[in-house]
Amino acid sequence: MPAKGQHKKKTASAATDINTQAEVSARPNWPPFAPLLPEADLSLHTLHKDQIVTIANFWTSTLCKNFVAFLASLPLVTTPGKPKKGDAVRVNDRFQIEDAAFAERLWSGTCLKTLVLHGEVDGADLDTDSRRQLWGGEVLGLNPNIRIYRYNKGQFFDQHYDDSNNVSFPSAIASAPIPAKTTWTLLLYLTSPATGCKGGETVFYPDSPSKKSKEPPPEPITVGLETGMALLHRHGRECMLHEGREVLEGEKWVIRSDLCVRR
Numbered sequence: 693m694p695a696k697g698q699h700k701k702k703t704a705s706a707a708t709d710i711n712t713q714a715e716v717s718a719r720p721n722w723p724p725f726a727p728l729l730p731e732a733d734l735s736l737h738t739l740h741k742d743q744i745v746t747i748a749n750f751w752t753s754t755l756c757k758n759f760v761a762f763l764a765s766l767p768l769v770t771t772p773g774k775p776k777k778g779d780a781v782r783v784n785d786r787f788q789i790e791d792a793a794f795a796e797r798l799w800s801g802t803c804l805k806t807l808v809l810h811g812e813v814d815g816a817d818l819d820t821d822s823r824r825q826l827w828g829g830e831v832l833g834l835n836p837n838i839r840i841y842r843y844n845k846g847q848f849f850d851q852h853y854d855d856s857n858n859v860s861f862p863s864a865i866a867s868a869p870i871p872a873k874t875t876w877t878l879l880l881y882l883t884s885p886a887t888g889c890k891g892g893e894t895v896f897y898p899d900s901p902s903k904k905s906k907e908p909p910p911e912p913i914t915v916g917l918e919t920g921m922a923l924l925h926r927h928g929r930e931c932m933l934h935e936g937r938e939v940l941e942g943e944k945w946v947i948r949s950d951l952c953v954r955r
């Protein structure tokens with residue numbers, strides 16, 4: 693694991709996230725989000741304070757299975773060649789689309805909105821200020837920039853940091869879009885060892901407490917794939933170095949978006 697300061701900062705949201713011509717597609721006719729578990733069965737769980745929050749069974753395994761069958765029909769694009777200087781190596785197949793309607797469905801048509809805006813965190817309620825601090829501002833919803841990843845055996849996403857990006861957030865009420873920025877990455881895992889996918893864990897490398905510290909660097913946090921689990925992690929200036937480990941068997945499918953707050 694690279695110690696703080698030794699790692700050259702690679703980001704994943706510059707050239708790796710630009711819509712290349714090959715990736716501009718019509719908006720898919722996404723399947724409905726059903727079946728879903730009721731809100732009472734879902735909760736926010738902290739994996740690393742102020743950095744990683746998970747929701748187990750955010751999507752049911754039936755929904756994940758049906759979605760993967762649909763996603764496999766989309767024109768996914770294999771990583772084009774070598775990354776630009778400063779970009780992380782991402783070796784997978786991706787479909788990327790600006791789809792505000794899908795982002796809104798994923799936000800309001802699931803329990804995500806209720807959990808993020810009102811849900812208890814580890815069984816404790818949050819006051820308005822603590823909630824704002826946690827999510828980095830007034831949360832508006834999800835980034836319309838939706839990314840679908842498929843990692844086959846041997847594919848991976850090398851160590852990097854996710855950037856915060858400015859977004860024009862579509863508003864149902866105001867006539868003009870709302871200036872917004874992204875603060876947390878959302879990863880929704882659709883496959884796991886239960887579906888035959890081995891490897892592919894998302895691994896986070898917490899910073900050492902100080903550069904001069906003689907203490908050994910903190911242990912990495914390895915998040916194993918779980919079908920239907922949603923993972924949120926803080927990004928931008930406070931992003932932890934992280935990676936998507938190599939897939940050893942089967943296919944890893946992920947839906948990626950970001951939390952947006954008012955700018």
Ligand SMILES: O=C(O)CCC(=O)C(=O)O
Pocket residue numbers: 704841849854877879892893894934935936937946948
């Ligand atoms: O696929 C993963 O586990 C990580 C994905 C990731 O880091 C990203 O989308 O920026």
Ligand SMILES: [Fe+2]
Pocket residue numbers: 704852853854877934
């Ligand atoms: Fe990332």
